[in-house]
Amino acid sequence: MPRILAPLLAGATYARLLHLMVGWIFAGVLLMVYPGTYHKGLGEIVVASVCVDAALLVLVALVPAARLAEGVQARLLLVPDRERDISAEPSRTWADRRRTAGWLIGRVALGSVVGFATIFGLTGGFDLLSGADSLRYLPLVPPALFGYGWLVVAAGRLQLAMAVRLLGPSPAERLAEAELRAERLLERNRLARELHDSIGHALTVTVLQAGAAREVGDREFTAKALEVIEETGRRAMEDLERTLVLLRESPDADSPATVTERPGVEQLPALFDTARAAGSPVEARIEVSAGELPRVLSRESYRIVQEGVTNALRYAPGQPVSVRIAVRDGQLELRCANRTAVAGAGAVRPAGGTGRRGGKGLRGIRERAALLGGEAGAGASTDGAGEWVLAVRLPLRLGS
Structure with a gap:
C-alpha cells in the first residue's frame, strides 16, 4: 500500500504535472487565437490545432537556443535522477533540431491529453456532485481522484522518458x-x-x-x-x-x-x-x-x-x-x-x-x-x- 500511495504524495509528481500543464496551455492559447475555429466541429478544430501547433513547434525547434531552454526547464520540473541524462546545450546539428522538434510536439500532445482529462474530469465531477442524486456518486470520488493521480504519475514518467530520449546528450556530446x-x-x-x-x-x-x-x-x-x-x-x-x-x-x-x-x-x-x-x-x-x-x-x-x-x-x-x-x-x-x-x-x-x-x-x-x-x-x-x-x-x- 505505501508503494502505491508514495508516488501520489511525491513532490516530483506535481512538478511534472506543472510541466505538462505548460504544454497544454501552449496548445490552448493557440486554439483561442487561431482564426476560423468558431462554428466548427470538434474534429475540424482538433485537426486545425494539431497542424498549426506542429508547424509552429517545428519552427521553434530550428532555433538553437530552444533546446537549451527546454533542457533547463526539463531538468527543473521533471526531476530526473541524474541531471546529465538531460542535456542543457543548444542545438548544434540538424539531428539535434529534429530531436528537439519531436520533443516539443510530444510534450504539447501529452500535456494536452492530461489537460483535457483534468478539465473534463473536473467539470463532469462537478456536474454529478451538484445534481439531485449527488449522494449516489459521492463514493466514486476517492477512486476517481486515485485514478487521476496515477494518470499524472504515468504521464510524468512518460514525459521524463521522452526528455531523456529526445533531449539527452547527442552522440557527439557523449x-x-x-x-x-x-x-x-x-x-x-x-x-x-x-x-x-x-x-x-x-x-x-x-x-x-x-x-x-x-x-x-x-x-x-x-x-x-x-x-x-x-x-x-x-x-x-x-x-x-x-x-x-x-x-x-x-x-x-x-x-x-x-x-x-x-x-x-x-x-x-x-x-x-x-x-x-x-x-x-x-x-x-x-x-x-x-x-x-x-x-x-x-x-x-x-x-x-x-x-x-x-x-x-x-x-x-x-x-x-x-x-x-x-x-x-x-x-x-x-x-x-x-x-x-x-x-x-x-x-x-x-x-x-x-x-x-x-x-x-x-x-x-x-x-x-x-x-x-x-x-x-x-x-x-x-x-x-x-x-x-x-x-x-x-x-x-x-x-x-
Missing part, C-alpha cells in the same frame, strides 16, 4: 564528455606520477641519510646528512607546490610555484650528488645536452632517471649506480644499472621490485615511455654481471 573524462583521468595519473617520483625520491634519500647519520655518529657526517636532507626537502616542496598549482583551476600568476621550471636533464648532476651523499657511488655519462632535447623529453628523461636512481637507493643502498644517456639512431637511450643487493645465500634482491613484476615506479616509467612513443624494460642483466638494469628508448621526434 563522445566529447568521454574525451574530457579521459583527459582528466590522464592528468590525474600524470600528477600522481609526478608526486610519486619527486616525493618518493625525497623520502628515500631522507630515510637513508637519517639512518646513516644515526649509525655513524660522526658530527661532521651528521651535519652533511642534515644538509642533504634540507636540500632534498626543499626540492620536494617545490615539486609539491608546482603540482598543487596544476590542481588549482585558476593558479595565481604571482605564486612562486607557477614560475618554477620543472626539472630536466640539466638537473641530473644535482640528483647524482644527492645519491652520492646517500652513500651510493654514481658513475654518470651524459652524452647529450639539455638544449638538444625537446622540453617535454628532457623533463620526462629526468623523471625516468630519478625513479631508476631512487629504486637503486631503496633496494640496494650503498651499491654503485651507473647511468648513461646518449643518442643512437634517432633514439634517446637511457640506461640505469646498479649492483643487486645480497638478500640471502646466493640470492639477490632486484633494485626495482621486491619479487613482483614491477611496482608503481616501474609502471609509471613504462607509461611515460609509451606516451612518448618509446619503450622501457627492467630486469636482471643477462651478462652475469649481477646488475639490475633499467633501459628506456625514446624517439627524439615526438609522435614518430
Whole structure:
C-alpha cells in the first residue's frame, strides 16, 4: 500500500504535472487565437490545432537556443535522477533540431491529453456532485481522484522518458564528455606520477641519510646528512607546490610555484650528488645536452632517471649506480644499472621490485615511455654481471 500511495504524495509528481500543464496551455492559447475555429466541429478544430501547433513547434525547434531552454526547464520540473541524462546545450546539428522538434510536439500532445482529462474530469465531477442524486456518486470520488493521480504519475514518467530520449546528450556530446573524462583521468595519473617520483625520491634519500647519520655518529657526517636532507626537502616542496598549482583551476600568476621550471636533464648532476651523499657511488655519462632535447623529453628523461636512481637507493643502498644517456639512431637511450643487493645465500634482491613484476615506479616509467612513443624494460642483466638494469628508448621526434 505505501508503494502505491508514495508516488501520489511525491513532490516530483506535481512538478511534472506543472510541466505538462505548460504544454497544454501552449496548445490552448493557440486554439483561442487561431482564426476560423468558431462554428466548427470538434474534429475540424482538433485537426486545425494539431497542424498549426506542429508547424509552429517545428519552427521553434530550428532555433538553437530552444533546446537549451527546454533542457533547463526539463531538468527543473521533471526531476530526473541524474541531471546529465538531460542535456542543457543548444542545438548544434540538424539531428539535434529534429530531436528537439519531436520533443516539443510530444510534450504539447501529452500535456494536452492530461489537460483535457483534468478539465473534463473536473467539470463532469462537478456536474454529478451538484445534481439531485449527488449522494449516489459521492463514493466514486476517492477512486476517481486515485485514478487521476496515477494518470499524472504515468504521464510524468512518460514525459521524463521522452526528455531523456529526445533531449539527452547527442552522440557527439557523449563522445566529447568521454574525451574530457579521459583527459582528466590522464592528468590525474600524470600528477600522481609526478608526486610519486619527486616525493618518493625525497623520502628515500631522507630515510637513508637519517639512518646513516644515526649509525655513524660522526658530527661532521651528521651535519652533511642534515644538509642533504634540507636540500632534498626543499626540492620536494617545490615539486609539491608546482603540482598543487596544476590542481588549482585558476593558479595565481604571482605564486612562486607557477614560475618554477620543472626539472630536466640539466638537473641530473644535482640528483647524482644527492645519491652520492646517500652513500651510493654514481658513475654518470651524459652524452647529450639539455638544449638538444625537446622540453617535454628532457623533463620526462629526468623523471625516468630519478625513479631508476631512487629504486637503486631503496633496494640496494650503498651499491654503485651507473647511468648513461646518449643518442643512437634517432633514439634517446637511457640506461640505469646498479649492483643487486645480497638478500640471502646466493640470492639477490632486484633494485626495482621486491619479487613482483614491477611496482608503481616501474609502471609509471613504462607509461611515460609509451606516451612518448618509446619503450622501457627492467630486469636482471643477462651478462652475469649481477646488475639490475633499467633501459628506456625514446624517439627524439615526438609522435614518430
